[in-house]
Amino acid sequence: MSIRLLTFIIILGSVSVAKAQMQAQSSDDKGHLSGDVEVDATWFDRDTLIGTSTTQYLHEKSSTEGWFTLNYLISGWSFTARYDMYNNSALLDPTIAYTGQGLGFYQIDKKIDKWEFTAGDFYDQFGSGILFRAWQNRYLGLDYAVQGVRVQYTPDDSFMIKGFAGQQKDRFTVWPQVMKGLNAEKIWGIGNVGMLTGAGFLNRTLDQATMNQLANEINGLPYSQRFTPMYNMYAGTLYNTLTYKGFSLYAEYAKKSREAVFITDDNNNQQLENLPGDVLYTGASYSFYGFGLNVQYKKIESFIMKTTPYATILDGIMDYLPPLSKQETTRLPSLYSVSAQSQGENGIQAELTYAVDKRNNFDFNVSYIKKPDNTILYREYYAEYNKIISKNVKMELGVQSLIYNYEVYEGHPGDVVHTITPFFEMSIRLGRPRKIAEGTAENKVPLQKSLRFELQYLSTKQDSGSFAYALVEYNLAPKWSFAVSDMYNIIPQHAADQKLNYYSTFISYTEKQTRFTIGYAKQVAGVICTGGVCRVEPAFSGIRASIGTNF
Amino acid sequence: MVPIFKALTMKKIFYLFGLLSFGLFSCQEVNDLVQLAPPAGANDQLTLDSTKYSAVAAQSKNVLIEDFTGVHCDNCPNAQAMAISIENANPGRVSVIGIHCTTTFGYPFPGHTDYRTTNGTNLVSYLIGTPGSLPTGDIDRTIIPFYTPAAIQVPYVTWPTYVDSFLKYKTPKAAITFNNKKYDAGSRTLSMDITTSFVQASPDTFYVSAALIEGGFVDWQETTSGVNENFVFEHVLRKLMNPYNGLNIANSPTAGSTYSVKFTTVLAPTWNADSCKIVAFVHHRSTTSNAVEQVYQSTVK
Numbered sequence: 067m068s069i070r071l072l073t074f075i076i077i078l079g080s081v082s083v084a085k086a087q088m089q090a091q092s093s094d095d096k097g098h099l100s101g102d103v104e105v106d107a108t109w110f111d112r113d114t115l116i117g118t119s120t121t122q123y124l125h126e127k128s129s130t131e132g133w134f135t136l137n138y139l140i141s142g143w144s145f146t147a148r149y150d151m152y153n154n155s156a157l158l159d160p161t162i163a164y165t166g167q168g169l170g171f172y173q174i175d176k177k178i179d180k181w182e183f184t185a186g187d188f189y190d191q192f193g194s195g196i197l198f199r200a201w202q203n204r205y206l207g208l209d210y211a212v213q214g215v216r217v218q219y220t221p222d223d224s225f226m227i228k229g230f231a232g233q234q235k236d237r238f239t240v241w242p243q244v245m246k247g248l249n250a251e252k253i254w255g256i257g258n259v260g261m262l263t264g265a266g267f268l269n270r271t272l273d274q275a276t277m278n279q280l281a282n283e284i285n286g287l288p289y290s291q292r293f294t295p296m297y298n299m300y301a302g303t304l305y306n307t308l309t310y311k312g313f314s315l316y317a318e319y320a321k322k323s324r325e326a327v328f329i330t331d332d333n334n335n336q337q338l339e340n341l342p343g344d345v346l347y348t349g350a351s352y353s354f355y356g357f358g359l360n361v362q363y364k365k366i367e368s369f370i371m372k373t374t375p376y377a378t379i380l381d382g383i384m385d386y387l388p389p390l391s392k393q394e395t396t397r398l399p400s401l402y403s404v405s406a407q408s409q410g411e412n413g414i415q416a417e418l419t420y421a422v423d424k425r426n427n428f429d430f431n432v433s434y435i436k437k438p439d440n441t442i443l444y445r446e447y448y449a450e451y452n453k454i455i456s457k458n459v460k461m462e463l464g465v466q467s468l469i470y471n472y473e474v475y476e477g478h479p480g481d482v483v484h485t486i487t488p489f490f491e492m493s494i495r496l497g498r499p500r501k502i503a504e505g506t507a508e509n510k511v512p513l514q515k516s517l518r519f520e521l522q523y524l525s526t527k528q529d530s531g532s533f534a535y536a537l538v539e540y541n542l543a544p545k546w547s548f549a550v551s552d553m554y555n556i557i558p559q560h561a562a563d564q565k566l567n568y569y570s571t572f573i574s575y576t577e578k579q580t581r582f583t584i585g586y587a588k589q590v591a592g593v594i595c596t597g598g599v600c601r602v603e604p605a606f607s608g609i610r611a612s613i614g615t616n617f
Numbered sequence: 618m619v620p621i622f623k624a625l626t627m628k629k630i631f632y633l634f635g636l637l638s639f640g641l642f643s644c645q646e647v648n649d650l651v652q653l654a655p656p657a658g659a660n661d662q663l664t665l666d667s668t669k670y671s672a673v674a675a676q677s678k679n680v681l682i683e684d685f686t687g688v689h690c691d692n693c694p695n696a697q698a699m700a701i702s703i704e705n706a707n708p709g710r711v712s713v714i715g716i717h718c719t720t721t722f723g724y725p726f727p728g729h730t731d732y733r734t735t736n737g738t739n740l741v742s743y744l745i746g747t748p749g750s751l752p753t754g755d756i757d758r759t760i761i762p763f764y765t766p767a768a769i770q771v772p773y774v775t776w777p778t779y780v781d782s783f784l785k786y787k788t789p790k791a792a793i794t795f796n797n798k799k800y801d802a803g804s805r806t807l808s809m810d811i812t813t814s815f816v817q818a819s820p821d822t823f824y825v826s827a828a829l830i831e832g833g834f835v836d837w838q839e840t841t842s843g844v845n846e847n848f849v850f851e852h853v854l855r856k857l858m859n860p861y862n863g864l865n866i867a868n869s870p871t872a873g874s875t876y877s878v879k880f881t882t883v884l885a886p887t888w889n890a891d892s893c894k895i896v897a898f899v900h901h902r903s904t905t906s907n908a909v910e911q912v913y914q915s916t917v918k
Binding site: 225275277278279281282283284285286287289292293295296297298335336374 | 639646648650651652653662663664665667822859860864865868879
C-alpha cells in the first residue's frame with residue numbers, strides 16, 4: 067500500500083472521527099461537501115511542417131489529465147483531497163510522456179478560536195510571494211504545494227503570524243530538501259494613512275545526497291573557482307503597503323544568503339557559483355478623475371530560490387517573482403511574453419489608464435527590462451483604445467511595439483526580436499439583453515446571441531517572421547460558444563520558408579456548472595505564459611477536449 | 618498562550634525576524650566535502666565535463682578484476698597469472714587492476730620501487746578494510762556469498778567461474794567510451810573524456826572511477842620459491858584518479874542520458890607509455906553496493 071493511499075485512508079478516518087465528534091456536539095451540523103472535477107484529453111496529429119516531433123506525435127498519440135478535488139467542511143474542520151492523473155502527459159514536461167496517478171493533494175485543517183492548524187499539503191505565500199509562494203497552475207503542470215505542517219495565529223483583524231515546516235511536492239512524492247518559514251503581518255495607521263507591514267523568513271536545508279553531488283561537481287572546478295557549499299539557505303523579507311486616499315505605495319526588500327546556484331552565461335553554459343541574492347520591488351498606484359496610474363520598479367540580483375540547485379527550469383521554485391510586463395491575453399500581442407529573470411534583471415513598468423467618459427477609455431503601458439550588464443531584455447510600448455459604440459457594440463483598437471531578447475527568454479540563439487502589432491477587436495450583441503424574470507426558468511429564456519471578431523497583425527523581421535491573425539466567435543450565452551481562428555505566417559523570416567497556417571476551431575457547451583470544450587488547433591512553437599510564469603513549448607497540432615464541473 | 622503573544626509587541630517580532638533573517642546568514646557549517654586546495658601529490662582529478670557527445674551504443678558486459686597484491690606476497694604471482702589467463706580467454710572484455718597494498722605485503726624491497734599508492738591504499742581500505750592475507754580480489758566489486766558473511770573479495774582460484782558467469786549473464790545499464798584521447802609525448806600528458814551513456818533508466822546513483830595501469834616491466838617479487846628478481850609485473854596500478862572512490866555523474870539517469878568526465882594526468886618519467894593503459898568504470902557507491910556496472914579500457918597511445 068502506497069504511503070499516499072495510506073494517507074488518504076487516514077484522512078477518511080479523520081473525517082469520520084471529526085464528524086462523530088461534531089455530531090455528538092450538534093446533531094444539526096452535517097458539514098458541507100464541495101469539489102470540482104476536470105478531465106482534459108489531447109489527441110496529437112503530427113504535422114511535420116510546423117515541427118511537431120515530441121514523443122506523443124511519434125508514439126503515444128494521445129494523452130489525458132484529470133483532477134478530482136473534494137473538500138469537506140464541518141465545524142472548523144476542513145478536509146481536502148485531490149486525485150491527480152497524468153496519462154502520457156506532455157503537461158509537466160512537453161518533451162516527455164509522463165504517466166502517473168494517485169493522491170495529488172491532501173490536507174487536514176482545523177480552526178480553533180484564533181489558531182489554525184494545517185497538516186498535509188498546503189498552498190500559501192508570504193507577502194507578494196517574492197520570498198515564498200506555494201501555488202499551482204495545472205495548465206502549466208506546476209504544483210508547488212508544500213507538504214508539512216503549518217500553524218497560524220490571528221489574535222485580531224490587524225495582526226497575523228504563521229509558520230510552517232515541510233518539503234515541496236514533486237509530483238506524487240516530495241523533494242528531499244526541507245524548508246521552514248515564518249511570516250507576520252500587522253495592519254496599522256497614522257491618521258488617514260494606512261499601513262500593512264510584514265516580514266518573512268525562510269530556511270531551506272539541502273539533503274546529504276544533493277550536497278554530495280554538489281561537492282563532487284565543485285571538486286571538478288578549477289581550484290580558483292571552488293567554494294564550500296552551504297547546506298542551509300536563509301532568506302528574509304520586509305514589506306510594507308502604504309495607502310492614502312487614492313494613493314498606494316508598496317515596497318519590499320528580500321535578501322538571501324550565499325548558496326550554490328547555477329548561473330547561465332552568455333553562451334548558455336551553466337556555471338556553478340556561490341552567490342547571495344536580493345530583490346527590491348516597489349509599486350505605486352494613484353487614481354483620480356478617470357485617471358489611473360500604476361508604476362512598478364524591480365531589481366533582482368541572483369535571487370534564485372529553488373529547493374535544490376539541480377531542479378531544472380520550472381521545477382522546485384519556492385517563490386514568485388512578478389513580471390514587469392503587461393499581461394496580454396490576445397494571440398499575437400501575447401506571442402512574446404516574459405517572466406522575471408531570477409538570475410538578474412532591472413526593470414520598470416508604467417501603466418496609465420484614462421476614462422474620458424463611460425464610453426471611451428485609453429490604456430497606455432511602457433515596460434523596460436534589462437540585464438544587470440545593461441543588455442536589453444524586454445521593452446514594450448502599448449496603447450489601447452476602448453469604445454462602447456452602442457448598448458450592443460463594443461470595440462477595442464490598439465498597437466503594441468516590442469523588443470524581446472529571444473536568446474534569454476527562449477534559451478537558444480537568435481536575434482533580438484522587434485515587433486509592431488496593431489490589433490482590433492469588436493463585440494456585437496445580437497438581440498436584446500437576456501434577462502431572467504423572477505419565477506422564470508432559465509431554459510425558457512432565449513439564448514443571448516453575440517459575435518466577436520479579433521484582427522491582429524504582428525510585423526517582425528526576426529524569429530519566424532510576420533503573422534496575421536483573425537478570429538470569429540459566435541456565442542449563444544450561456545450555453546454555446548463557437549470560434550474559428552487562423553494565425554498565418556504571412557511573411558516568413560526567410561523568403562524560401564512556407565507560409566504556414568495555424569488554424570483553430572473551438573466549441574464549448576455549458577450546462578449549469580458543467581462545461582465541455584473541444585477544439586482542433588495548430589499552435590506555433592514558443593513561450594507560453596500564465597500569470598507571469600512562462601515556459602517554452604514545442605509546436606502543437608491536434609485535438610483538445612475538456613470537461614469540468616464543480617459541486 | 619495568548620498572553621505570550623500579547624507580550625510580543627510588533628517591534629519585538631520584527632527584531633526577531635531581523636535576527637532570524639540576517640543573523641543566521643553568518644551561521645557556520647561544517648562541510649569538508651570540497652577540496653579547496655590541491656593536496657600534496659594528489660592533483661589527478663576527474664571532473665565533470667559539459668562537452669556533449671553522442672550517446673554511446675549499448676555494449677556487452679565487460680568485467681573488472683581488482684587484484685589486491687604485494688611484492689612480499691608469495692602466492693600473488695599465481696593470482697596475476699590467473700588474471701592474465703582470464704584476460705587471454707576473453708580478449709577485450711576483462712580489465713585487471715593490480716593494487717599493491719598493506720604494510721605486511723606491499724612494502725618495497727630496499728632500493729626498489731614502492732608500488733603502493735595513496736589512493737590505492739585508500740580504496741582497499743574503503744572496499745574491504747585491511748586484508749589479513751593476500752592474494753585476494755574482487756570481481757566487479759560484487760558481493761559474493763563465498764565467505765560468511767558474504768563479501769566482495771573472493772580467492773583467485775574462483776575468479777574464472779565468476780568472470781564467466783558475469784560475462785555471460787549480466788547486461789550493463791551503462792556503456793562507456795573514450796573521446797578526444799590525446800597523449801603528448803613531450804609533456805607526457807594524457808587527456809581524454811570518459812563518456813558514459815545509460816542504455817536503460819535506473820533509480821540509482823552512479824559514479825565513474827579511472828585508473829592508469831602499467832605492465833610488462835621487471836622487478837623483484839617474492840614467490841613460493843624465493844625472490845624472483847626478474848618477475849614481469851602486469852596490471853600495476855600507477856594512478857587512481859581522484860576521487861578515489863568515484864566521481865558522481867548521475868542520479869536516477871534516464872535511458873539515453875550521456876555524461877562526460879574529463880581525465881587529465883601526467884605519466885611519470887619512469888613509466889613506459891607504450892605499456893600503460895587507462896581503465897575506467899561506472900559503478901555504484903553506497904554502504905550496500907559498490908558494484909561495477911561496466912568497465913572499459915584503452916592503451917595510452
